[in-house]
Amino acid sequence: MVKIKDKGAEEKILAAARKVFMSKGMAGARMQDIADEARINKALLHYYFRDKDKLFELVFLGEAQKFFPKINAIFNSDAQLFEKIENFVTEYIDEMQENPYLPWFVMNEINRDPDQFMYKIWGKDNLPKPGKFLEQIETDIKKGTIKRVNPVHLLLNLLSMTIFPFVAKPMVIRNLRMNDTQFKLIMEQRKKEIPKFIIDAIRK
Amino acid sequence: MVKIKDKGAEEKILAAARKVFMSKGMAGARMQDIADEARINKALLHYYFRDKDKLFELVFLGEAQKFFPKINAIFNSDAQLFEKIENFVTEYIDEMQENPYLPWFVMNEINRDPDQFMYKIWGKDNLPKPGKFLEQIETDIKKGTIKRVNPVHLLLNLLSMTIFPFVAKPMVIRNLRMNDTQFKLIMEQRKKEIPKFIIDAIRK
DNA sequence: ATTTTTGTTAACCATTTGGTTAAACTATAT
DNA sequence: ATATAGTTTAACCAAATGGTTAACAAAAAT
Numbered sequence: 482m483v484k485i486k487d488k489g490a491e492e493k494i495l496a497a498a499r500k501v502f503m504s505k506g507m508a509g510a511r512m513q514d515i516a517d518e519a520r521i522n523k524a525l526l527h528y529y530f531r532d533k534d535k536l537f538e539l540v541f542l543g544e545a546q547k548f549f550p551k552i553n554a555i556f557n558s559d560a561q562l563f564e565k566i567e568n569f570v571t572e573y574i575d576e577m578q579e580n581p582y583l584p585w586f587v588m589n590e591i592n593r594d595p596d597q598f599m600y601k602i603w604g605k606d607n608l609p610k611p612g613k614f615l616e617q618i619e620t621d622i623k624k625g626t627i628k629r630v631n632p633v634h635l636l637l638n639l640l641s642m643t644i645f646p647f648v649a650k651p652m653v654i655r656n657l658r659m660n661d662t663q664f665k666l667i668m669e670q671r672k673k674e675i676p677k678f679i680i681d682a683i684r685k
Numbered sequence: 686m687v688k689i690k691d692k693g694a695e696e697k698i699l700a701a702a703r704k705v706f707m708s709k710g711m712a713g714a715r716m717q718d719i720a721d722e723a724r725i726n727k728a729l730l731h732y733y734f735r736d737k738d739k740l741f742e743l744v745f746l747g748e749a750q751k752f753f754p755k756i757n758a759i760f761n762s763d764a765q766l767f768e769k770i771e772n773f774v775t776e777y778i779d780e781m782q783e784n785p786y787l788p789w790f791v792m793n794e795i796n797r798d799p800d801q802f803m804y805k806i807w808g809k810d811n812l813p814k815p816g817k818f819l820e821q822i823e824t825d826i827k828k829g830t831i832k833r834v835n836p837v838h839l840l841l842n843l844l845s846m847t848i849f850p851f852v853a854k855p856m857v858i859r860n861l862r863m864n865d866t867q868f869k870l871i872m873e874q875r876k877k878e879i880p881k882f883i884i885d886a887i888r889k
Numbered sequence: 890a891t892t893t894t895t896g897t898t899a900a901c902c903a904t905t906t907g908g909t910t911a912a913a914c915t916a917t918a919t
Numbered sequence: 920a921t922a923t924a925g926t927t928t929a930a931c932c933a934a935a936t937g938g939t940t941a942a943c944a945a946a947a948a949t
Contacts, residue, residue, distance in 0.1 A: 490926080490927085504796075505712070505797075506710065506793075507713075508709070508710065508712040508713035509711075509713075509797070511905090512906070512907060521928095522927060522929080523907090523908090524908085524909080524910090524929085525926080526907095527908060527909075528927080531908095532907075532908070533907065533908090585792065588789065588792070588853060588856075589710075589793065591855050591856050592789055592855055593713070595859060611861060628885070630882075631874070633861060633871065634871075634882070636861075637849075637857070637875075638882060641848075641850065642841070642842050642845045642846060644853070645841075645844065645845035645848060645849040645852070646841055648792055648849070649792060649795075649844075649848070651795050652791075652792075652803075653841070654799075655799060655803050656813050657815060657837060667838075667841075670838065671838065671841075674838045675842075678834075678838070678842060679886070681832070682883070682885040682886035694896075694897085715935090716937060717937095725897080725898095726897060726898050727898095727937090727938090728898065728938085728939080728940090729896080729897065729898085731937085731938060731939075732897080735938095736937075737937065737938090890949100891948100891949080892947100893946100893947080893949085894945100894947070895945080895946070896943105896945075896946090897942105897943080897944075897945090898942085899940105899941100899942090899943100900940085900942100901939080901940075901941100902937105902938085902939070902940090903938085904935105904936085904937080904938095905934105905937090906934085906935075906936090907932105907935090908931105908932085908933085909930105910930085910931075910932095911929100911931100912928090912929090913926100913928075914925105914926080915926070915927090916923100916924090916925080916926095917922105917923085917925095918923075918924095919920100919922075919923090
């Protein structure tokens with residue numbers, strides 16, 4: 482009988498690790514959990530990935546490094562302010578629908594060791610530069626397109642309204658008596674609701 | 686020589702536990718860390734609080750149970766919509782300035798075990814009832830005071846803009862190149878900025 | 890003053906957990 | 920067929936960690 486090598490063990494492990502790390506965090510995740518989830522022996526983890534730290538870093542950076550630059554690109558694009566806001570919200574929510582634990586995961590790790598984290602996510606070249614977006618807001622104020630608002634607060638509001646519901650998902654679902662489908666729907670709506678809300682708030 | 690019983694050991698332990706749990710989460714916190722922080726022997730932890738779970742629960746529920754009902758009270762008060770929004774933002778930000786790790790802590794634990802958590806925070810009597818606030822929004826829409834907005838999104842926006850910056854504090858500080866004092870100042874400003882932003886967005 | 894209760898500690902124990910090893914199995918090249 | 924390199928596992932190990940114990944000290948009760 483030919484053994485079905487259903488998927489490279491390496492990939493199976495990475496997928497399992499991703500799942501376990503995401504839902505329990507680095508400290509809470511057990512190597513055995515990951516092995517079980519991947520249905521392989523614990524020793525294989527160490528065969529493919531030297532130790533827990535290495536495995537974690539791989540999973541984590543893999544997730545974050547492919548996502549953050551995308552966001553960065555949007556903020557630094559040449560689009561108009563309103564369009565940029567819409568792009569950000571849409572892109573972010575789409576990504577989160579597929580990877581709903583990422584924001585919590587990021588918050589978790591950023592909290593564990595902020596410096597380490599930031600350094601690893603954004604290599605020197607990929608540092609987040611909110612500067613352009615903030616300046617753009619100021620420019621629009623001068624042009625008279627939008628009200629006099631503090632750019633920092635506007636940015637915080639945008640990020641908050643987009644990201645927070647995912648971070649707080651279990652709480653939101655519970656307190657607003659939703660199920661997963663309804664949550665997904667609500668977030669889908671927010672792609673239009675958030676930009677509308679912001680524009681209503683700042684347009685002259 | 687009289688030994689200075691500088692503070693009841695019990696309190697010292699609770700304060701230490703609070704600090705350690707808050708910054709490392711339940712899984713990451715070590716009993717020894719807590720003992721060190723409180724400058725007592727590890728065995729004393731077990732003398733006063735049977736085990737880690739009990740200690741954690743006490744700290745955690747202590748923090749959360751005294752805070753959440755306050756928020757609930759605001760949402761269910763008889764104040765006008767705009768005033769209620771302002772009250773919530775102010776109260777929440779004030780509380781967080783003193784206890785900045787609480788929101789992350791709550792998110793963390795809510796994620797670990799949503800059902801258990803929710804059950805413990807809000808005893809049967811203290812369940813959060815967003816209902817009244819949501820109805821109030823609908824009433825105001827009918828009265829014509831505010832635009833037609835989806836009450837759920839409005840509530841989410843309010844919560845997001847208020848809570849998120851604290852959850853993401855390390856990230857915000859880092860990316861906007863702030864220090865703690867500046868962060869505090871920004872949050873102080875938000876007490877007025879958020880209500881203003883919301884009102885601008887929804888007032889007819 | 891003496892006994893009892895309460896508070897505190899160092900040393901210890903059991904379990905969990907990350908990590909290793911040596912042997913076995915599989916596939917491929919020779 | 921046999922050797923070889925890569926893959927997988929069971930069994931094991933050492934360190935970390937939550938928790939216990941027994942002895943001791945301080946305070947309170949008698």
